Structure formats: structure tokens, C-alpha cells
Amino acid sequence: MVWMVNQQVPRGRTRTWGAAFLCWLFIMLVTPKIPLSYKNHLYADMRNFVGVPNTLNVITNFPFLIVGVLGFVLCLGGGSFFNIRLRGELWGWVLFYGGIASVAFGSAYYHLRPDDNRVLLDTLPMMIAYSSLFSSFILERLGERIGLSCLFSLLVLAVLSTVYARTFNDLRLCMTFQLVPCVAIPIMTFLFPPKYTHSRYWLWTVGVCILAKMEALADMKIYRANNYIISGHSLEHLCSAIAPVLITVMLMHRSCRFPRLGEIKECP
Template sequence: MANRTVMVWIVAIVCFVVLMFVTPTIPQDQEYHDFADQREFFGIPNALNVISNVPFFIIGVIGLILCYYKNFFKLSLRGELCGWTFFYIGVAAVGFGSSYYHLEPNDARLVWDRLPMTIAFTSIVAIFIIERIDERKGTYSIIPLLLVGAVSILYWRFFDDLRPYALVQFVPCIAIPAMAIMLPPMYTHSSYWLWAAGFYLLAKLEEATDDTIYKWTNHIVSGHTLKHLCAAMVPVFLTLMLAKRDTVTERISLLQVWKISWTKYKRDGVETESRTITYSTVPTDE
């Protein structure tokens, strides 16, 4: 386990070095602020992009309450409560920060959109370390990871370089589904992590096709608005997972479960094919 932890950190450091010293500087494209849907409703500029952030606040507050209400989520490991608390604080803050940004999109306001997201991203990584790699190291990693997220935002603002922020945002998109599949969980309903990752990837696709979706829907809804709604499904699925899960008696990774299921499927298929089938003559009218 110790060797695995060391390898994870080595890979993370190598990825950071490659990003910072091999790739060119990534400045903030000012066209990013030019969203397809800029309609005003009820006196709210960019109304749908603003209002579609409300689900983040709702699920963030619900999750935060359930973290402390009679231990509803049955959090048993040291650091779990802290990790999930920061996650739900980040999610709820996205509701405010992203709404504030979309009222008047610019770089200064974008800070308050991205900062809560880094809190959610980095706390999730810490939670995964606690659950699946090492409880003690994961607990101690919460604050350093949160600081890494904050520094990535400051680095972008002071040096107009998105590389550290890109690392903070996109590495979890790869690492979390990979760890969810490869590392054995201590709780049931581990597949909810994959549902959450799937919705986040869909959200990023919708963000990239903002204008295209707006045209496809005959200017009813834009890709960025749908991006907010799909991204809000991430904490929804994770909250459902927390509410439904139990501690497993035997820790088996999803990859092992899939292999066992596939082996059983193939075996059953062979047995089905080997069964004797009898035919009866069906009379026909002449």
C-alpha cells in the first residue's frame, strides 16, 4: 500500500512538471465570457445561466445538513466528515459564485466561480485517498489539496496562466473514475462514482458546444445552461450514494466485480448452448 501511495504522488508530480515546463502558457481567452444565451428575464441579465446555478446551492445545503444530522451518512473514517463538509461547502458556494459571475461575466468575477469548484474537486480527491488508499494520509491531505486549488486560482489571476487550474480540474476527472474502478471500495454502491463522472464529462461537452446547442434548440436553452444542470447531478449522485451505502464485508474492486460477472456470463452462455433442444413436428394444412 505504501508503494502504491508513493507511485500515485510520483505520477502526480510528473504530470505537473510536464504541464508546467513542456506545455505553453494557457492565457484566459476573453471570448470565454461571450456566452450564447444572454437573454434577460425578470430584470436578471443572462438569466438562465444565472438561475441554473440554484441546484448547486440546494444540494450543497442538503448534503451539509445530512453530514451532521444524526450521522445520516454513517461516516466512520477519520477525516471523512471533514472531507465531505468541504465538498458540500464548495458545491453550495458554486451556486453563489457562478451566479455572481454570470450576472456580469469577466475575469474578476470568474475567480468566484472557479474557487468553489476547486474546493469541491480537491476535497473529493482527499476523500478518495481516505477511503481507498490510506485513511491517515488522506486526512492529512485535505488542507494541502485545498491550498493547491486556491493557489491554482491565484496563479491564473496574477500570471494569466491556466495550466495549474487545468491540472486541478481535469486530473480528478481521470483519476477518480480510474480509482473507482481499480481500487476496492470499503462501501457499497461504488458505481455511483462512475455515474457522477459521466454527468460531469457530459457537462463539459455541453459547455464546449454552448452555441451549437443554443441553435439546435431554436434558442430555447444553451449548452452552458445545460452544463450547469448536468454538473449539479454530480453532487446529487454522490449524495444518493452516501445515503444508500453500507460498509462492505469483503472489499472487491469494480474491475474484479466486472470480471467475475463476465466470467459467469460466458459460463452460463456455454451451459445454455450445451442444453438439449427437442423439436416437434408442426402439422401444416395441405
């Protein structure tokens, strides 16, 4: 089994990254520039409770803080609680939970007074979380070496995408960066065997992320549909916070299915 998995991985790496690059290039060539408009900062629910501007859009970030801090602390304990046995894997999950906790602060700060400058603090932590999550998935499917290289590359790309969006007023890189994991994870789930059990949680996480984006797009429609109780954007925050919860449950219950070459000593 170990030999078969390691024979499959090298053949799939080039095809996977080649396909990803071609998809990115296609999107950048055929799609027009997507500027950041002032309309992006106008949300359906702008109510002010107890002196807090855009109250629900601010406080619905609190679940990110709870899950992020909890996961971060458990990872810092050495990863034994999550059955994390590889150092490179531990780095990925520490950064993921750190990014999730940072989303709570960055997004809350942005929603207190939405503008082009504050949105960077909302976007960058989310991009870091996406980078770490995707690289952790790649590490699980393709091995520690490629997973770590992806972690570094994706973190750099996350920062560059955010800077590009602010400098050139073009959101395409940021949007593509968030879209790619939602497409690649389901495909790679069926192409490459998982190292751990409970792999279905990856698909559930992607589904929750897609649902959250749909809620954000239907911000005002959802707000009107529920008689102005809660907006689609606030629901996006709550729904997005379910994703790290699912990941945490997966990490708590998973077990090693089989070792890969070079990792045999790491798995019982």
C-alpha cells in the first residue's frame, strides 16, 4: 500500500499543478478587472446597537475567535490532541487556527468602519487561513515535502494577492485564491488517497464555505426574507465559522490509515 501511494503521487503532482496554473491563467485572461468599489462596503444591515456600528456584522465574528484560539492552543500543545504526528503538519494547523482567530479581530475592526484600508485587515487573515488549510490538505494527500512547499508558496501568494488588490484595485487574484481550494479539494479528494480517516469532513467544509459565499451574495435578499432580523453577510460569518468547527471535529476523531514513504516511523 505504501509503495502504491508513493508511486501515484509523483505522477499526479505535475498534472495537478499544471491544471491549477492553467485555470488561474484562463481566469486572469478572460475575466475583466474587478475593482473594489465603495459599494463593496455598503452592507444590508447597518444597524447600531449599544453604540457599536454595524453591530451584527461585528459580533458575528466572535465564533472565529473561539474556534481559532481553542485550536491554536491545542496545536501548541504539540498536536497530540489532534493526532498530529508530523512537524510540517503541525505548522500548517497552527497557522490555520492563528489565521481563523485573526479573522475575528480583522473582520470586526473592518466592519466598525468599512473602507478600502481596513478591508486589508479583513482579507489578509482569511487568505492566510485559506493558504494553511489548503496546504494541510495537500500535505495529507501528497506528503509532507510538497505540503510544506505549498504552505510557504501559498502564504507568499496570499500576501501578494492582497497587496495586488489594494495597489491595482483588482480583486481577481483574491477571488481566484479563495475559489481554487473550493474546486481543487473535492477533485483531489477522489484523485488521491487520504492518509487519515474521516476524509468526508473536507467535503463538508467546502460545502459550508460555498454556502457562506452564496449568503454573502444574497445579503439584502436574505435580510428582507427574514423580515430584517439578520442579513446574508452576518449569516456568512456564522456559516463560515462552521468550517473550522468541522475541521476541528475531523482532527479530533481521525486516525492514520496508512503511512507514506518517509513517514512510516511517524504513524503507529
